[in-house]
Amino acid sequence: xxxxxxxxxxxxxxxxxxxxxxxxxxxxxxxxxxxxxxxxxxxxxxxxxxxxxxxxxxxxxxxxxxxxxxxxxxxxxxxxxxxxxxxxxxxxxxxxxxxxxxxxxxxx
Amino acid sequence: xxxxxxxxxxxxxxxxxxxxxxxxxxxxxxxxxxxxxxxxxxxxxxxxxxxxxxxxxxxxxxxxxxxxxxxxxxxxxxxxxxxxxxxxxxxxxxxxxxxxxxxxxxxxxxxxxxxxxxxxx
Numbered sequence: 358x359x360x361x362x363x364x365x366x367x368x369x370x371x372x373x374x375x376x377x378x379x380x381x382x383x384x385x386x387x388x389x390x391x392x393x394x395x396x397x398x399x400x401x402x403x404x405x406x407x408x409x410x411x412x413x414x415x416x417x418x419x420x421x422x423x424x425x426x427x428x429x430x431x432x433x434x435x436x437x438x439x440x441x442x443x444x445x446x447x448x449x450x451x452x453x454x455x456x457x458x459x460x461x462x463x464x465x
Numbered sequence: 466x467x468x469x470x471x472x473x474x475x476x477x478x479x480x481x482x483x484x485x486x487x488x489x490x491x492x493x494x495x496x497x498x499x500x501x502x503x504x505x506x507x508x509x510x511x512x513x514x515x516x517x518x519x520x521x522x523x524x525x526x527x528x529x530x531x532x533x534x535x536x537x538x539x540x541x542x543x544x545x546x547x548x549x550x551x552x553x554x555x556x557x558x559x560x561x562x563x564x565x566x567x568x569x570x571x572x573x574x575x576x577x578x579x580x581x582x583x584x585x586x
Binding site for chain 2: 391393395399400401402403406407412413444446448451452453454455456457458459
């Protein structure tokens with residue numbers, strides 16, 4: 358099983374600033390990496406797939422990068438609605454998906 | 466619009482069974498693989514099971530293999546998760562999700578709102 362490790366567990370950032378979230382895979386997953394946002398009481402929402410492609414309707418302030426085992430989600434100009442929990446997911450081992458444990462992005 | 470609606474959750478005693486349903490609309494259901502993903506209270510996301518679009522091939526997480534069965538009825542645009550021999554650690558919100566990797570290269574891009582399963586005596 359491919360293990361996904363996210364860091365940090367909690368990230369405190371002020372509105373308007375930039376947040377950088379990391380995700381590491383236990384083995385190479387090419388660019389088969391997705392990012393999701395989840396707010397309390399809601400289902401996850403797909404933000405990024407293919408490591409760097411924004412999903413439909415996702416604002417340009419969300420960007421993804423990386424390949425192989427190291428990936429980054431960057432959120433520029435944080436807005437109040439961006440404070441949430443973010444998960445990475447590998448789908449290289451399709452369809453046996455694995456998720457990271459999540460990073461909680463909180464207001465500083 | 467694309468929509469997934471889960472139902473069937475509730476409180477069940479350990480060792481008992483429960484069947485979840487997920488009704489799809491707004492897309493060609495028979496074209497997509499469908500997943501169940503769960504989230505224990507206050508925890509992260511855990512993949513549970515998947516059924517290919519062909520309605521034949523399926524796969525399970527080790528933690529539920531032999532106890533849970535995924536199935537689908539393409540004529541009803543519905544995917545099911547039959548859960549037997551339930552354990553307290555199966556307590557979670559269960560989401561169904563559409564998989565578009567084969568169709569468009571996009572993974573789980575649509576999720577239902579989830580249904581809560583609580584296993585407790």
